[in-house]
Amino acid sequence: xxxxxxxxxxxxxFIGATGCLIYRQLNLPLHVRWEIYPVRHETTAKLAYGGxxxxxxxxxxxxxxxxxxxxxxxxxxxxxxxxxxWKENRSLWRVSFPLHFGLYLMISTFGLLLLHTCLTxxxxxxIAAGGAVNFLLSVLIVxxxxxxxxxxxxxxxxxxxxxxxxxxxxxxSSFADYFNILFICLFFLSAFVACLSGDPFxxxxxxxxxxxxxAGSSLNRYAPGQNVIxxxxxxxxxxxxxxxxxxxxxxxxxxxFLYHNVKWDDLPNRPGGQMEVAIKNNFKLKPTWQAxxxxxxxxKSWHDIASSAPKEMK
Amino acid sequence: MNRRLKPSDIxxxxxxxxxxGPGELTPLPSPYEDFNQIALSPLKPEKIxxxxxxxxxxxxxxxxxxxxxxxxxxxxxxxxxxxxxxxEKENNWTFLQPLMLSMEHCAKCQTCSNACPVFEMSxxxxxxxxxxxxxxxxxxxxKYLKLGGKITAKLTGDLDxxxxxxxxxxxxxxxxxxxRRCAAVCPIGVDNGLINHEIRKLFSQEMGIAPKxxxxxxxxxxxxxxxxxxxxxxxxxxxxxxxxxEMEEITGYKVDIPWDVEGxxxxxxxxxxxxxxxxxxxxxxxxxxxxxxxxxxMSSEAAGYDAVNYGLWYDDVxxxxxxxxxxxxxxxxxxxxxxxxxxxxxxxxxxxIADRLLTGDLNIPRESAMVTLEDxxxxxxxKFDPGKNNFPVTLxxxxxxxxxxxxxxxxxxxxxxxxxxxxxxTPHGVENYCCGGGSGFAIMSGYNxxxxxxxxxxRKKFLQILEAFHDEPQEVPKYxxxxxxxxxGSIRDIxxxxxxxxxxxxxxxGLVELIVNALxxxxxxxxxxxxxxSWE
Numbered sequence: 001x002x003x004x005x006x007x008x009x010x011x012x013x014f015i016g017a018t019g020c021l022i023y024r025q026l027n028l029p030l031h032v033r034w035e036i037y038p039v040r041h042e043t044t045a046k047l048a049y050g051g052x053x054x055x056x057x058x059x060x061x062x063x064x065x066x067x068x069x070x071x072x073x074x075x076x077x078x079x080x081x082x083x084x085x086w087k088e089n090r091s092l093w094r095v096s097f098p099l100h101f102g103l104y105l106m107i108s109t110f111g112l113l114l115l116h117t118c119l120t121x122x123x124x125x126x127i128a129a130g131g132a133v134n135f136l137l138s139v140l141i142v143x144x145x146x147x148x149x150x151x152x153x154x155x156x157x158x159x160x161x162x163x164x165x166x167x168x169x170x171x172x173s174s175f176a177d178y179f180n181i182l183f184i185c186l187f188f189l190s191a192f193v194a195c196l197s198g199d200p201f202x203x204x205x206x207x208x209x210x211x212x213x214x215a216g217s218s219l220n221r222y223a224p225g226q227n228v229i230x231x232x233x234x235x236x237x238x239x240x241x242x243x244x245x246x247x248x249x250x251x252x253x254x255x256x257f258l259y260h261n262v263k264w265d266d267l268p269n270r271p272g273g274q275m276e277v278a279i280k281n282n283f284k285l286k287p288t289w290q291a292x293x294x295x296x297x298x299x300k301s302w303h304d305i306a307s308s309a310p311k312e313m314k
Numbered sequence: 315m316n317r318r319l320k321p322s323d324i325x326x327x328x329x330x331x332x333x334x335g336p337g338e339l340t341p342l343p344s345p346y347e348d349f350n351q352i353a354l355s356p357l358k359p360e361k362i363x364x365x366x367x368x369x370x371x372x373x374x375x376x377x378x379x380x381x382x383x384x385x386x387x388x389x390x391x392x393x394x395x396x397x398x399x400x401x402e403k404e405n406n407w408t409f410l411q412p413l414m415l416s417m418e419h420c421a422k423c424q425t426c427s428n429a430c431p432v433f434e435m436s437x438x439x440x441x442x443x444x445x446x447x448x449x450x451x452x453x454x455x456x457k458y459l460k461l462g463g464k465i466t467a468k469l470t471g472d473l474d475x476x477x478x479x480x481x482x483x484x485x486x487x488x489x490x491x492x493x494r495r496c497a498a499v500c501p502i503g504v505d506n507g508l509i510n511h512e513i514r515k516l517f518s519q520e521m522g523i524a525p526k527x528x529x530x531x532x533x534x535x536x537x538x539x540x541x542x543x544x545x546x547x548x549x550x551x552x553x554x555x556x557x558x559x560e561m562e563e564i565t566g567y568k569v570d571i572p573w574d575v576e577g578x579x580x581x582x583x584x585x586x587x588x589x590x591x592x593x594x595x596x597x598x599x600x601x602x603x604x605x606x607x608x609x610x611x612m613s614s615e616a617a618g619y620d621a622v623n624y625g626l627w628y629d630d631v632x633x634x635x636x637x638x639x640x641x642x643x644x645x646x647x648x649x650x651x652x653x654x655x656x657x658x659x660x661x662x663x664x665x666x667i668a669d670r671l672l673t674g675d676l677n678i679p680r681e682s683a684m685v686t687l688e689d690x691x692x693x694x695x696x697k698f699d700p701g702k703n704n705f706p707v708t709l710x711x712x713x714x715x716x717x718x719x720x721x722x723x724x725x726x727x728x729x730x731x732x733x734x735x736x737x738x739x740t741p742h743g744v745e746n747y748c749c750g751g752g753s754g755f756a757i758m759s760g761y762n763x764x765x766x767x768x769x770x771x772x773r774k775k776f777l778q779i780l781e782a783f784h785d786e787p788q789e790v791p792k793y794x795x796x797x798x799x800x801x802x803g804s805i806r807d808i809x810x811x812x813x814x815x816x817x818x819x820x821x822x823x824g825l826v827e828l829i830v831n832a833l834x835x836x837x838x839x840x841x842x843x844x845x846x847x848s849w850e
Contacts, residue, residue: 293534
């Protein structure tokens with residue numbers, strides 16, 4: 001039961017930490033625009049060369065157009081295949097892609113395991129032993145799991161090697177950077193060895209997931225942590241889930257804000273719109289910058305200060 | 315000292331953290347090989363006696379050294395106080411979210427490094443690496459402002475904070491042109507250019523430290539006198555009168571520059587530097603607008619005849635003051651829209667950044683002159699003879715117009731119509747390289763900074779220009795079209811520094827000059843290669 005409690009706690013930490021990160025982003029004040037072109041949700045004609053709606057005469061008279069399809073056409077290969085890294089830093093992509101794709105496959109495997117458990121718990125006859133759905137799910141679990149483990153091991157070990165041997169990466173790497181990669185390596189290696197040494201069909205993973213959703217009931221005779229390597233896998237996987245949102249590795253999902261709220265945030269401020277209200281609220285904030293020319297004293301608002309002349313002129 | 319540097323070395327004791335020796339810069343091709351062994355002229359000892367100069371071979375700000383230990387410590391405290399404010403919404407709502415995201419999610423993959431022309435051209439000197447200064451700031455932030463930072467610094471990257479660290483960081487923030495190529499290629503979306511921008515803000519807004527060309531003689535003078543050039547409204551009108559006379563010579567008819575016309579369709583905002591350094595640009599706009607029958611005006615109110623907004627590069631408060639002033643002038647003139655002339659940073663400042671500052675009746679529509687000009691040229695209102703521009707032309711893309719605003723095609727459509735020998739640089743458009751004068755560098759020339767700019771930050775652009783014309787004979791005049799004042803200034807300086815007019819027959823100018831040069835019915839050409847203009 002101890003393993004299940006650890007996993008529950010780690011999932012709770014993941015949800016809590018991720019929630020905090022996202023909540024913080026959603027509650028930051030509206031910032032000024034700082035987009036970089038190409039903005040990927042532009043219309044197809046503009047996107048072809050990185051143009052914007054501001055290329056049109058009297059653009060403010062036109063409705064703001066944004067293509068979700070164009071955005072997805074860019075984002076899906078970016079998320080799945082790291083196309084930016086492929087284009088700009090091919091040698092690093094060779095290790096970064098297997099690492100990231102390996103992690104995605106492990107997440108997918110976990111999703112399939114949850115599905116398998118749910119279908120079992122809900123008593124779907126199709127999941128009964130020997131059923132086609134059961135067979136299909138098992139094949140998917142084994143394929144995704146093994147592919148993920150192989151890619152993850154190649155990627156994490158490759159990344160560790162690159163960070164140790166490439167001077168440009170090494171000179172900027174701290175203990176924490178190595179620790180992060182080693183942590184991921186530990187998970188992939190232990191899971192790989194655990195499967196290789198006696199669980200090629202991931203029955204242990206199925207049983208553990210079943211236990212997770214049933215507060216420890218066992219699907220079969222498998223009990224988690226029967227051997228050291230199984231224990232290491234469960235502990236490292238659980239802790240990794242909790243650890244990721246506490247580090248810069250949260251870029252896996254925080255990238256959404258980096259792209260949508262900064263790099264592609266080209267939404268114009270229309271007179272009388274919601275954005276005006278947010279801007280007016282920002283102008284009520286009271287800065288405390290100390291340089292003389294600012295003239296701030298903690299009492300004057302941004303509006304007061306921006307409407308005044310710098311102190312050097314007085 | 316030229317050993318392999320790491321971010322923590324910024325605090326180390328050294329007279330010069332990074333020196334570029336002869337032959338270390340990216341080599342230039344023939345006939346410029348003689349510049350390949352040139353190193354920066356040494357700083358004059360009498361000029362740098364009391365200022366911080368230990369970063370590299372040049373000085374952008376010239377920060378006075380603290381006289382006592384107490385002063386030293388007070389400055390460190392002031393720096394930390396400013397750093398804290400960068401992460402407070404009351405002080406930095408303008409960039410808080412972008413800054414936090416970029417500070418917290420860098421994977422240190424170094425993809426940005428290969429995109430940076432300063433780093434590449436310097437011979438990959440470590441301090442110019444985009445992530446170097448960001449990593450310095452991250453380490454200081456984590457160690458001195460985060461809970462338990464002094465303990466975790468051993469794990470996440472340590473760095474000593476002293477006056478030298480701070481002064482070097484301030485100087486280092488003026489070795490990046492804010493072209494943001496690094497941000498464009500970052501797979502995560504981290505923006506080292508933004509972090510650099512925020513470092514500059516910290517120094518200006520909390521400590522009053524900024525290069526005098528962009529603060530005292532820049533934004534302060536702009537608000538006090540009316541223009542960062544020092545030109546007051548009376549002088550601006552005098553310049554315009556002189557420009558009208560010159561343009562009459564070219565066109566053969568009276569050209570009128572209208573001032574303060576209430577209710578005009580367009581308020582045209584020029585970079586006032588054009589009036590002094592390139593008056594033909596201001597004149598060419600007047601010819602085109604007049605010939606096309608446009609209802610337009612210029613403003614003679616202080617700041618209203620100078621589109622620049624240097625605050626964009628270093629200070630949000632100064633930025634806001636100038637942007638509000640520009641909008642307020644347009645509001646009182648009751649114009650339908652503001653059109654921004656050939657000035658890249660003014661484009662981004664007033665159209666994009668100020669978009670989330672201007673509310674109510676200050677939110678006057680703003681348009682790039684590239685767009686307005688394209689509309690005029692393509693409308694058929696004017697007749698052109700492209701044969702008059704039958705010389706090789708290439709286009710420089712100002713970062714602030716192209717990468718920061720997505721205005722890419724209008725200027726190209728014009729050139730395709732009026733310049734038969736137009737060819738692109740490689741790369742171009744949103745992947746362009748900075749002229750090397752971005753973020754204020756074009757107007758900064760104290761100490762030996764202009765030489766550093768010509769040798770290092772503008773080098774990539776010079777190579778691109780040479781490459782664009784590589785198949786042309788030396789004696790054929792070649793035109794670099796740079797629709798931005800600061801870019802034009804940098805390109806002028808490159809051409810002069812490398813004697814490129816003599817060696818490659820390189821000339822430069824704006825877009826409107828090419829348009830007027832191709833106009834039917836002009837008495838004289840406005841572009842006259844090799845002739846000194848009458849105003850010089």
